[in-house]
Amino acid sequence: MGLGIAVGLTMSFTGQIELFGNTIDLTRFTAHWIKPFGDIFIKLLKLIAVPLVLVSLINGVSSMSDISKLSKMGPKTIGIYLLTTVIAVSIGLIFVNVFEPGKGFSEETRNMFADKFASAVSSKQSVAAKVGDAGPLQALLDMVPSNIFASASDNGSMLKVIFFAILFGIALVMIPKEKAAPVKAFFEGVDAVILTMVNLIMLFAPFGVFALLASLITDIASGDPSKAAELLMTLLQYSAVVVLGLATMAFGIYPLLLKIIGKYSYSKFMKGIFPAQIMAFSTSSSAATLPVTMKQVEEELDVHEDTASFVLPLGATINMDGTSLYQGVAAVFIAQAYGIDLSLGQQLSIVLTATLASIGSAAVPGAGVVMLIIVLGQLGLPTSGIALILAPDRILDMCRTVVNVTGDASVCIMVDRTTEGHAPLK
Known part of the structure; x- marks a missing residue:
């Protein structure tokens, strides 16, 4: 990570060099010769994510000899996920109202951002319009696949894969044991193969993380680091509020919940989950980080495999604490920038809208911006305001993905420690 940031900064500030009589643009060099290795790493993680979720969930559900255990674990998991999401949005709203970062925006600065990001805003608005036009039960409809193979090939359809895997696992428990045995043995073998593939992919992790961060720095600078610095300084207060809220969740709320509900040491938790947090920071994707999260939770945090295989894939899809907190801060920030005062009722509606939006938010980079447009539309705020943030x-997306993944792992431990018959493994 450090080397990637250093190389990215060096490339940005140097700009061009002369080598053997040829002028080399270091920004283009980074894009063409370094960034592809980061993209390959993300592709490898996404390659393994769907089969890992499918096989792990089938193994986890089918290992429950009593289906009532699943019926108890499911509502508990979703309930804790919703609780942490509501807390996250509330914290974001408190901080943005106390510090009021949007009050410092001038109309000139607002117009500058609107012009600079006009095309990006337009593309996000078109995606959000399709989501916003859907009916109230669209989320339920989207959960049920009509073709599992098509769903497995679509990054945004992880809920459909989860639905199929749970249904398959339940059916496997219900059929006679002699018929289920060879199927279970097959999936246990596939699970071992997939986990070995994860270990092989992780050997490439240092190179992938280096390439991702080096290319990110040069992309932000766009060959002009002074311009990037000016843009980031303009939004420093906004970014600080978001990061402060995220830090409060990671180092305040989760430790408290782990202590009260899970009776678990937070220092041990942070040490065990750190590799997954690094991966989340580098990839900005909960789904891409899922293989690492599952590996760490099972091997380092003493969580039973059947709990991890059920709770974590579900969390990577519906639990977006960091994203929800960011949506609350960003919505009020944009209102402040436009001089619009939001009533208490409107701000409370952000809690509900952001919580529901997080359930449908894809676990991929940038999905939070699309969900933010839905929140802004519900409040009647100008959606063009997303240009301001x-x-x-991209940097804040990295930070909030770390909180998303940390929240998934925290809830997984809480569910495991409060599940009957699940004594600590160590």
């Missing part, structure tokens, strides 16, 4: 969004 797009400059630092």
Whole structure:
């Protein structure tokens, strides 16, 4: 990570060099010769994510000899996920109202951002319009696949894969044991193969993380680091409020919940989950980080495999604490920038809208911006206001993904420690 940031900064500030009589643009060099290795790493993680979720969930559900255990674990998991999401949005709203970062925006600065990010805003608006036009039960409809193979090939259809895997696992428990045995043995073998593939992919992790961060720095600078610095400084207060809220969740709320509900040491938790947090920071994707999260939770945090295989894939899809907190801060920030006062009722509606939006938010980079447009539309705020927050969004996306993944792992431990018959493994 450090080397990637250092190389990215060096490339950005140097700009061009002369080598053997040829002028080499270092920004283009980074894009063409370094960034592809980061993209390959993300592709490898996404390659393994769907089969890992499918096989792990089938193994986890089918290992429950009593289906009532699943019926108890499911509502508990969703309930804790919703609780942490509501807390996250509330914290974001408190901080943005106390510090009021949007009050410092001038009309000139607002117009500058609107012009700079006009095309990006337009593309996000078109995606959000399709989501916003859907009916109230669309989320339920989207959960049920009509073709599992098509769903497995679509990054945004992880809920459909989860639905199929749970249904398959339940059916496997219900059929006679002699017929289920060879099927279970097959999936246990496939699970071992997939986990070995995860270990092989992780050997490439240092190179992938280096390439991702080096290319990110040069992309932000766009060959002009002074311009990037100016943009980031303009939004420093906004970014600080978001990061403060995220830090409060990671180092305040989760430790408290782990202590009260899970009776678990937070220092041990942070040490065990750190590799997954690094991966989340580098990839900005909960789904891409899922293989690492599952590996760490099972091997380092003493969580039973059947709990991890059920709770974590579900969390990577519906639990977006960091994203929800960011949506609350960003919505009020944009209202402040436009001089619009939001009533208490309107701000409370952000809690509900952001919580529901997080359930449908894809676990991929940038999905939070699309969900933010839905929140802004519900409040009657100008959706063009997202231009004001797009400059630092990639970096903030990395930070909020860390909180998303940390929240998934925290809830997984809480569910495991409160599940009957699940004594600590160590």
